Amino acid sequence: MEIVVKTDEIVFKYTSQPSTDGEGENNETPPKLALDGVSIAIAKGEFVAVLGHNGSGKSTLAKHINGLLLPEQGAVWVKGISTADEEKMWEIRQSVGMVFQNPDNQIIATIVEEDVAFGPENLGIPPTEIRQRVDEALEAVGMTKYAGNPPHHLSGGQKQRVAIAGILAMRPDIIVMDESTAMLDPIGRREVLTVAKRLNDEGITIILITHYMDEAAQADRIMVMNGGKVVMEGIPSEIFTQIGRLKEIGLDVPQAVEIAHKLRLGGLNLPEGIVTGKQLVEALMNVHRN
Amino acid sequence: MSIEIKNLCHYYGKGSAFEKKALDDISFTIEKGSFVGLIGHTGSGKSTLVQHLNALIKPQSGNIIIDGEDINADKSRLKAIRTKVGLVFQYPEHQLFDMTVYKDVAFGPRNSGLSDDEIDRRVKQSLEMVGIAPELHEKSPFELSGGQKRRVAIAGVLAMRPEILVLDEPAAGLDPRGRDEILGQVKKMHETLGITVILVSHSMEDIARLVNRILVINSGKIVLTGTPAEIFSKFDELEAIGLSSTQTAYIMRDLRNKGFDLPPDIFTVDEAVEGILGAMGSPAGTDAR
Numbered sequence: 001m002e003i004v005v006k007t008d009e010i011v012f013k014y015t016s017q018p019s020t021d022g023e024g025e026n027n028e029t030p031p032k033l034a035l036d037g038v039s040i041a042i043a044k045g046e047f048v049a050v051l052g053h054n055g056s057g058k059s060t061l062a063k064h065i066n067g068l069l070l071p072e073q074g075a076v077w078v079k080g081i082s083t084a085d086e087e088k089m090w091e092i093r094q095s096v097g098m099v100f101q102n103p104d105n106q107i108i109a110t111i112v113e114e115d116v117a118f119g120p121e122n123l124g125i126p127p128t129e130i131r132q133r134v135d136e137a138l139e140a141v142g143m144t145k146y147a148g149n150p151p152h153h154l155s156g157g158q159k160q161r162v163a164i165a166g167i168l169a170m171r172p173d174i175i176v177m178d179e180s181t182a183m184l185d186p187i188g189r190r191e192v193l194t195v196a197k198r199l200n201d202e203g204i205t206i207i208l209i210t211h212y213m214d215e216a217a218q219a220d221r222i223m224v225m226n227g228g229k230v231v232m233e234g235i236p237s238e239i240f241t242q243i244g245r246l247k248e249i250g251l252d253v254p255q256a257v258e259i260a261h262k263l264r265l266g267g268l269n270l271p272e273g274i275v276t277g278k279q280l281v282e283a284l285m286n287v288h289r290n
Numbered sequence: 291m292s293i294e295i296k297n298l299c300h301y302y303g304k305g306s307a308f309e310k311k312a313l314d315d316i317s318f319t320i321e322k323g324s325f326v327g328l329i330g331h332t333g334s335g336k337s338t339l340v341q342h343l344n345a346l347i348k349p350q351s352g353n354i355i356i357d358g359e360d361i362n363a364d365k366s367r368l369k370a371i372r373t374k375v376g377l378v379f380q381y382p383e384h385q386l387f388d389m390t391v392y393k394d395v396a397f398g399p400r401n402s403g404l405s406d407d408e409i410d411r412r413v414k415q416s417l418e419m420v421g422i423a424p425e426l427h428e429k430s431p432f433e434l435s436g437g438q439k440r441r442v443a444i445a446g447v448l449a450m451r452p453e454i455l456v457l458d459e460p461a462a463g464l465d466p467r468g469r470d471e472i473l474g475q476v477k478k479m480h481e482t483l484g485i486t487v488i489l490v491s492h493s494m495e496d497i498a499r500l501v502n503r504i505l506v507i508n509s510g511k512i513v514l515t516g517t518p519a520e521i522f523s524k525f526d527e528l529e530a531i532g533l534s535s536t537q538t539a540y541i542m543r544d545l546r547n548k549g550f551d552l553p554p555d556i557f558t559v560d561e562a563v564e565g566i567l568g569a570m571g572s573p574a575g576t577d578a579r
Contacts, residue, residue, distance in 0.1 A: 053465035054436040101463065155532070156332040182463050185331040185492045187532035211465050214537055250467030255495065255537040255559050262563040268570060277541040284566065285548055 004174055004205050005042040005065055005096075010035050010074035012060055034060040035071070036228035042207065044173070047200045049216035050209045051239075052225030053250035058209045061225065062178045065207065066096035079173065094123065097167030099180040103159030112154075112162055113138065113147040119170045130169075137168035141195050157188025161195055174205040181210060193218070213240070213254045217275045224251070237273035256280045292322035292486050293343065293454065298352035300338055300510075312338045314510035316352070320488065320503075325480050327497040327518075328490045330507035331532030336490050337380070339507065340456050343488070344375035356454070373402070376452030380459045382443035386431040391422065394431050395445045402450070416445040420475050437468025441475065448479070454486045455479070461496065469493075473500060494536045498522055498557040506533070519555035538562045545569075 012035040035057050042048055052058045063069040064076050067083035076083040078092045100106055109115035113134050120130045138144045141161040146154065151162055160180055167175060177196060181189040193215055200206045208219060216222050222239045224232035226249045232239055240246070240257045247253075253261075260274040260283070270283050300313040312335050320326050330336045341347045342354055345361050345368055354361050361371045379385070388394035395416055399409045417427065420441035426434065431442050440460065447455070457476065461469040477500055480487045491497050497504060497518065504521040506514035508531040514521055521528070522535045525543065535543075535557070542556045542565070556565045 053467055054463075056465075179463070183332075185532055186494065186534040187331060187529075190534075211463075211469075213466070250465055252466035255562075256541060258559045259538065259541065259562045259566070262559065263566055266563060266567045268567070277537065277544065280541055281544045281548060284545060284550070284570075287570065288550075 002044040003041050004044045004079050005040070005207070006077045007038055007040050007061075007064065007071075008074050008076075009037045009039050010064060010071035010076060011037060012064070012069060012071050014060075033228045035064070037074070038225075038228070038230055039074075040223065040230060042174075042205060044205055045200070045203050047197070047206045047208070047218075047220045049219035049222045049236075050207065050225060051211075051213075051216055051222060051251055056225040056249075057228040058225050059178050060228075062098065062176045062207065062209055065174070065176055066098055067092050068098070094170050095172055096174045096176060097164075097170060097172040099160065099163050099167060099175065099177045101179040101182050103156050103163060103183070106163040106166075107151045107159060110150055111147075112143065112149050112151050115151060115162060116165045116169050119166055123170070133169045133171070134165075137165040138162075140168055140199065141165045142191075155188060156184045157191040160184065160188065160192045164192070164195060164199075168199070172204065174207065175199065176207045176209070178209045179211065180208075181212060181215065189215070213252050213257075217254045217256075224249070236275045240275050241272055292324075292357060293320040294353075294355040295319070295342075296353045296355065298339075298342060298349050298354065300335075300342070300347065300350050304350065311510050313342075316507075316510070316512055318505060318512055318515065320486065322486055323484050324503055325477075325487045325501045326489070327501035327504045328488060328507065329492075329494070329497060329504060329533055334507045334531075335510040336507055337458055338510075340377065340458055340488065340490060343454070343456055344372045344377050346377065373450050374452060375454045375456065376447035376450055378444050378447050378455070378457045378460060380462060381440075382447075382460075383431075383436070383439035385446075386439060386443055389430060390428050391417070391431050391434070391442050392427040394442060395449050398446055398450045412449045412451070413445075416448040417442070419448055419479060420445045421471060435468070437464050437471055440464065440468070440472060444472070444475075452485065454488070456488045456490075458490045459492065460489070461491065461493065469496070476500075494522065494534055495538075495558075498536045498538075506531070508532075518557055522557045523554055 011033060013033045038061060050058050064071060067089055070084055078095055081088045081092060083092055107115050109118060116134045116137050117130050120133050138147055141164050143161050143165060151159060181192050196206050210216055217236045219236060222236055223230050224239060240253045243253050243261055254275060256277045257275055260270050260280050264270050268287060274280050274283055295316055295318050298313050298316040302310045302312050328336055342349060348362050386394050388397060392413055395413045396409050399412050422441055431439055460472050473496055476487060479485055489501060504516060504518055505512055506521060522539050525535050528534055538559055539557045542552055542562060546552050550569050552565050552569050556562050
């Protein structure tokens with residue numbers, strides 16, 4: 001198993017008040033540690049969800065993964081390269097693509113395909129290859145037919161898919177999605193998550209930061225952050241069965257988990273580890289049969 | 291009746307080649323004291339519609355009548371209308387500006403020329419209403435958490451004593467606890483003060499457990515109206531316009547398809563638990579074998 005992202009006891013604190021952008025690591029009275037000894041390892045091809053309340057350190061961690069922030073103590077390695085190695089910064093930024101919360105802040109060009117071409121153009125890639133990369137990237141996110149359109153007429157989900165295409169055109173190994181579905185309507189969320197899962201199936205490592213528990217339930221692994229530390233880590237069924245602990249730190253569980261929990265309290269003999277609606281339906285059918 | 295919208299139309303870029311109909315002949319009525327959810331995909335016209343409700347945007351055609359008064363008929367009444375209809379924008383915490391929480395909330399009442407005593411009473415009541423403790427009153431609003439900031443911003447609107455409160459995605463970007471705090475306070479205000487609430491949200495789960503009536507907007511038209519039970523049973527129609535039913539509703543649909551005898555109007559967790567326990571315990575439930 002190849003480890004593509006590794007952090008070793010990283011510590012970070014914001015020295016001044018960062019911008020109030022609603023994504024907030026800025027919520028506590030400074031100078032509190034935003035990251036307080038975080039050690040994680042993510043394998044190639046994993047789909048990892050990161051949960052935590054506003055100000056828990058999620059976004060700060062995400063910004064360490066492509067070197068937008070550098071740790072005060074400890075170190076971050078992407079594919080074995082330290083993010084502190086300034087000469088390799090471009091290599092790291094090309095390996096790790098970031099998609100942020102607000103689609104309107106990420107699109108710069110006036111035509112969709114020009115926006116997607118922006119990254120590879122800056123890498124100095126020959127025009128014929130740029131053309132090929134842009135076409136492939138738009139195809140991968142299902143936006144080919146909007147290639148010649150102005151982006152401001154697109155829906156939120158479509159804009160986020162264009163943002164993802166822009167990252168794909170850089171041929172990244174890892175995509176970090178920092179609450180990229182927070183501002184979207186239900187179908188926009190579904191579109192973006194479907195694209196993320198498809199890219200993951202093709203081998204791209206996905207790190208999904210989200211407040212939506214139903215999205216996290218679809219990940220291979222979940223990390224829960226609180227007070228700048230990773231406090232829980234495991235597969236979705238291990239995490240979401242700890243309902244009390246999650247609620248204590250301001251989080252929630254998917255509705256299927258909550259229904260299963262309350263049914264158990266109501267006397268039904270359901271197995272542990274139900275996370276999705278599908279699993280709940282199957283478990284209830286088994287109870288019926290027996 | 292409280293709010294009456296008649297044949298409201300709004301075009302962006304009217305007369306230009308890019309003319310786009312944002313609101314297309316919208317008519318509906320909202321009764322006083324109701325809690326209404328407004329849902330629709332991004333770009334469907336929700337925000338354009340709610341900005342008409344306190345005359346931030348004037349109708350290009352059609353009327354908005356609140357308590358029998360056409361709100362755009364007399365310019366000198368605008369201030370009174372805007373006091374009556376409080377509008378909380380998306381990310382309202384971006385509008386905080388003053389040195390302290392107290393001063394920020396006092397800004398509106400002070401501009402209305404109220405006495406210091408009245409201002410003080412309103413500020414304290416509004417902050418209490420949104421659950422901001424007195425020890426935070428003299429803090430800078432920028433030192434607060436995301437959820438707290440947003441509640442301070444809502445208190446600023448409440449301090450104007452609106453009769454109608456319109457909230458445009460008040461929980462967007464908040465973590466689950468912050469979301470529950472805000473929405474819990476909104477529900478409490480609706481119940482205790484009898485304020486008419488219009489809630490715009492992308493969370494079908496939040497809408498299902500809070501509101502008593504839903505308006506569904508698509509391409510600038512109101513395409514569905516009804517109770518949560520009526521709206522959230524229309525899976526296909528909702529999906530066709532970029533929305534969805536609730537997580538629970540999908541689980542219940544799957545169970546019904548597998549032969550469980552469950553009532554069709556279950557959309558929230560607690561209803562589901564009750565319904566499933568009933569079905570499993572009843573003879574009808576065992577038929578599913």
